[in-house]
Every structure is written in structure tokens, then in C-alpha cells.
Amino acid sequence: MKKIHPATQFTCTLACAALLACAPAVLASGGGGHDGPAVEVKSAEATIKAAVSGNDQFTGHNDSHHFDGFQTGQTPTLTVVTCSDSRVHTHLFGMAPDNNIFVIRNIGNQVKNAEGSVDYGVRHLPTKILLILGHSSCGAIKAAMGDYSGETKGIKEELDNLKPVIAAEDKSGDANARWSKNVERNVDYQVKTALELYKEKVAAKELTVVGAVYDFNDLYGKGRGKLVITNINGETTPNKIMDHPVLKDLNRGEIVNHVGSLAPAL
Numbered sequence: 001m002k003k004i005h006p007a008t009q010f011t012c013t014l015a016c017a018a019l020l021a022c023a024p025a026v027l028a029s030g031g032g033g034h035d036g037p038a039v040e041v042k043s044a045e046a047t048i049k050a051a052v053s054g055n056d057q058f059t060g061h062n063d064s065h066h067f068d069g070f071q072t073g074q075t076p077t078l079t080v081v082t083c084s085d086s087r088v089h090t091h092l093f094g095m096a097p098d099n100n101i102f103v104i105r106n107i108g109n110q111v112k113n114a115e116g117s118v119d120y121g122v123r124h125l126p127t128k129i130l131l132i133l134g135h136s137s138c139g140a141i142k143a144a145m146g147d148y149s150g151e152t153k154g155i156k157e158e159l160d161n162l163k164p165v166i167a168a169e170d171k172s173g174d175a176n177a178r179w180s181k182n183v184e185r186n187v188d189y190q191v192k193t194a195l196e197l198y199k200e201k202v203a204a205k206e207l208t209v210v211g212a213v214y215d216f217n218d219l220y221g222k223g224r225g226k227l228v229i230t231n232i233n234g235e236t237t238p239n240k241i242m243d244h245p246v247l248k249d250l251n252r253g254e255i256v257n258h259v260g261s262l263a264p265a266l
């Protein structure tokens, strides 16, 4: 099995950083790396073998009754727009995703890049919560902050839609601080976009748009892996978010541990 050291991957192209699938945390973090653990690179054959064997384990653990409830249709309660980054997955919610979570993913967790899919979750299913979920160390945000002119047409088009986020930043702090705040600002921007698309549903209280960051770097000081709510229906002040009626079933400790902010709103 071939192994490469993370430091080697600093030579990775911007496409790699933007697409993230090949980017370990050390690349996306933009610092360190020389002392990091070796990254195992699996062959194509080993990867497809793992996927098929893993599926056999999945069907072995879930008899046919597992699928009884959704043979003829889906009834999810949560629509999520999140990043394609491989470090972000629905198991962060701790609930079975099957028939519960309608997921839309693209680089930079963008609404406009998948508007039809978001429409489907919000208008046709329809779920009462639309969650825009960014994440710490998002390579798409980092790429959008730099020169990505050498990228493919497809990547450039998707990153171009992040320009308003980057253009509005206050440029305070060092590069990593700016990056983290832009992740949150992008969540705010995507929430704003969703509120424009679904304003009538929000006004009718049929939909709540929630913005959050999956913080596996503990940037918000709440612990690695925490879901940190940073926006509800456009409200970005933590104290006001904490009082939002949609959080009324959470206890005070849960609210304090899951509401935060790094960045002033756009």
C-alpha cells in the first residue's frame, strides 16, 4: 500500500484544494503538515472492494425491515445544503439519515448551484427546516479567496458564485482567521439567498432557514465536531438566536453549546 506524507500534498493543485476529496485536513488547514500522520492512498481496486464489502456489511446489519418504511416514498424532516467535503457527513447529526435527511452537496454548500434540488426539499417534500451547513477549513472558501483562474470551467463557475462573500469581508485578522470568518459569512450569504427564494414559506412559518458550521477544528471553542448554529432566518446575533422559538425544545446547556459566531454578518 503506497503511503504519502501530507506535506507532499502541498504541491496539490488548486483543483485538489477546491474539490477537497483528495485534501486531508492538513492541506485545508493551510499550515503545518510536516509532523502530521502519513496518509494512506488506497488503490482503485481496494477502494471499490471496500465499498462493496461495506455494502454487504450494511445489508447484513439491516434486514429487509429496515427498508419497509420507505418503499414507496420518502418523508424526511430536514433538508441540508452542505459541502461535498469528505470530512462532512450526516452522521454528525447522530440520527439515521435514511428517510430523515434530504441532502444537497456541492463545493461551498451553495444554494444557487443546486437551486432545483433545494426547491425539491423545501417545496415538494416539504421539510420544515432548511439547514445551510458550512464547515471549518472549507477548501472552496479558501480557493475563492485566492486566484483560481487556472481552474476548470466547472470549478470556476461554482467558485464565482462565492465572490459576493469574499468581496464583503472586512479582511481583519490573519489568513486563517479570515478564512474561518468567511466560512460563516458564506453560511449567512446562503441563508440570505434561501430567504429570498422561500420568503413566503418563512413568512407563513412553514419553513425555518437555519445556518450552521460543522466545527471539527474547534474554532468556536465548543469542542471538535460541534454543530454551531450561526443564523436563524437571517438573525445572526447569538443572544437573539438563542431566544428563537425553533430552539424551544433545547435546554439552556444545549443552546449555549450549539449557538455561536465568529463573524459579523454580511
Ligand SMILES: [Zn+2]
Pocket: 020, 083, 084, 085, 107, 108, 109, 135, 137, 138, 139, 140, 141
Ligand atoms: Zn467545504
